Amino acid sequence: MTKFTDLNLNPKVLKAIEEAGYENPTPIQAGAIPAALEGRDVLGIAQTGTGKTASFTLPMITRLARGRARARMPRSLVLCPTRELAAQVAENFDTYAKHVKLTKALLIGGVSFKEQDAAIDRGVDVLIATPGRLLDHFERGKLLLTGIEIMVVDEADRMLDMGFIPDIERIFSLTPFTRQTLFFSATMAPEIERITNTFLSAPERVEIARQATTSETIEQAVVMFKASRKDREGTEKRNVLRALIDGEGDKIKNAVIFCNRKTDVDIVAKSLKKYGYDAAPIHGDLDQSQRTRTLDGFREGSLKILVASDVAARGLDVPSVSHVFNYDVPGHAEDYVHRIGRTGRAGREGKAITICSPRDEKALDAVENLVQKQIARLENPVKAAPARSASEEGEEGAKPKPSRSRSRSSSKSDSSKPAPAPVAVEAETPVTATPERVEQERPVSTSSASHGSSNNSSSKSRSRGGRRDDRRDDKVIGMGDHMPSFIALSFEQRRAG
Structure with a gap:
């Protein structure tokens, strides 16, 4: 089985790996690290959780251990889709480069520009950034990318999902053609394939397991x-x-x-x-x-x-x-x-x-x-299980659903006095209309009664104005579950005329 000691890493990097408790590389690390140490472009395809981050941090630290950075001109660049991933990559560099004198800067949103500018002005060996914040610094004239020796794109498929591909293409155009590119992704969409064909030169393809597979554990x-x-x-x-x-x-x-x-x-x-x-x-x-x-x-x-x-x-x-x-x-x-x-x-x-x-x-x-x-x-x-408690459902189920179509006057009247006893439909008490209502509420004539049963005419007569103290709205077939009397009035006026 391959060990980290077999991969020609810097002795100080191996010491940091040992202190972190690792001995054997994962398959993606064993495949990508030797090619990266040789200065070749690498296209790494592996599912999440396989150790892709160490696949580029370890060879980068080894290669950057010699040399010094200049102000505003970082020597390497790591692009990440999210702040959290960028922060994780920065932690990996802290872990594996603690015995090597390398400087780094983290450019992410939500952090003061002033602190980031100060770090860049001092010169950094490793620049870890999200695409948006990196371009912000570049457009403000605070950053030059012409000194980039190694460029890493991490989680490229996530970059695609978040709409960062145009930014990635622009950043590639700002870096030297002679750079080394390490490109890592969990899946290879057609757009990602196009970018790798455009910006990578004869890359070493390291593919671990089938694309977009889940761990068997x-x-x-x-x-x-x-x-x-x-x-x-x-x-x-x-x-x-x-x-x-x-x-x-x-x-x-x-x-x-x-x-x-x-x-x-x-x-x-x-x-x-x-x-x-x-x-x-x-x-x-x-x-x-x-x-x-x-x-x-x-x-x-x-x-x-x-x-x-x-x-x-x-x-x-x-x-x-x-x-x-x-x-x-x-x-x-x-x-x-x-x-x-x-x-x-x-x-x-x-x-x-x-x-x-x-x-x-x-x-x-x-x-x-x-x-x-x-x-x-x-x-x-x-x-x-019911969505509500059994007692709640029982109480609500026992109550009839209240009518929602009563007029305001009916609601107020019902709340102020008890409801009268039901009146037999067949028994109708004649009502004399007042002069001021005679034009609005015309009594039902004998001819109009011939259009329906006596039951219907009597109930309609009460709903029009016969028993104003009753305040009941009778159901009308064909007009929904319930219809207020003031709506029925207009129909009966036309029928009576």
């Missing part, structure tokens, strides 16, 4: 969920999530819950905290300092459940994550691979459970086609 399952009512979907879905968490019990050391929408991230986190779960949200709209505190707490173990958008699907390196819950099926099948890749890392066992509603079934089919396996179905843990 991850147990996968899906719960098919259908809400009892559309307006209860969110509440019932959160009930299912809590039941799944409770069902795993002590098996959950810590967990990541992924949602498709940022609003759902906040709602789910708030709901879990309300029910006593140790949970916190993280997504792109939060302040960077808050995101950092939340991630640090999750890594240190003081936070048990992290509710996240896909901003955390890449770059979240917590080796001991035991569970991943997909509150939604991701819209892009590739994101499923990266989400569940947060668990089962470095050969550990993990579990991923997905909740699938009817509108997500097509997305689930796409996921199963991508990973080329059918995901096991779990029984809905709250399928037989």
Whole structure:
């Protein structure tokens, strides 16, 4: 079996690797490091959690150990799609370069430009950045990319999903043609293939396992969920999530819950905290300092459940994550691979459970086609349970549904005095219309009564003005469940005329 000592790395780098507790490289590391040390371009394709970050940090540190950086002209550049991934790469450099005198700078959003400018002015060997913030510094005249010797693009497929490909192409055009390029991705979409053909020169292709596969150490399952009512979907879905968490019990050391929408991230986190779960949200709209505190707490173990958008699907390196819950099926099948890749890392066992509603079934089919396996179905843990308590349902079920079509005057009259006893339909008391109402409420003539039964004419007569103290609106067949008397009046006027 290959060891790190067999890879011609700098002795100081090997010392740092040993202190970190590693001895044998992963397959992607064993394939990419020798080619990178030779100065060749590398195209690395491997699933999440296989050690791609060390595949480029270790040879970069070894190659950059000799030489010095100049002000505003970094010697190497690492592009990452998210702040979290950039911060993780920076931590890797700190770990493996602690015995080598190399400087680094981290350019990400949510941090003061002044501090970043000061770091660049001193000169850095390694520049780690997100594309947007890097171009901001370049356009302000604070940065030159003409001294780049090694350029790394990490999680290129995520760059594509986030719309960074035009920025990546522009950044490539600003770097020297003689640079070495290390390009890593979990999947190879056609657009990614085009970029590699354009900007990489005879790369060493290192492909580990089939593209977009999931780790065999991850147990996968899906719960098919259908809400009892559309307006209860969110509440019932959160009930299912809590039941799944409770069902795993002590098996959950810590967990990541992924949602498709940022609003759902906040709602789910708030709901879990309300029910006593140790949970916190993280997504792109939060302040960077808050995101950092939340991630640090999750890594240190003081936070048990992290509710996240896909901003955390890449770059979240917590080796001991035991569970991943997909509150939604991701819209892009590739994101499923990266989400569940947060668990089962470095050969550990993990579990991923997905909740699938009817509108997500097509997305689930796409996921199963991508990973080329059918995901096991779990029984809905709250399928037989009502959405509300039995006492609540019993009380509400016993009450008739109140009419919503009464006039305001009727409602006020009913609330001010008790309802009169029902009057027999056949018995009709003649009513004399007042002069001021005679034009509006014409009495029913004998000819008009011939159009319907005596029952109908008598009930209509009462509803028009015969018994104003009754305040009852009678049902009219063909006009819905219930119709107020003032609407029927217009019909009867025309019929009477």
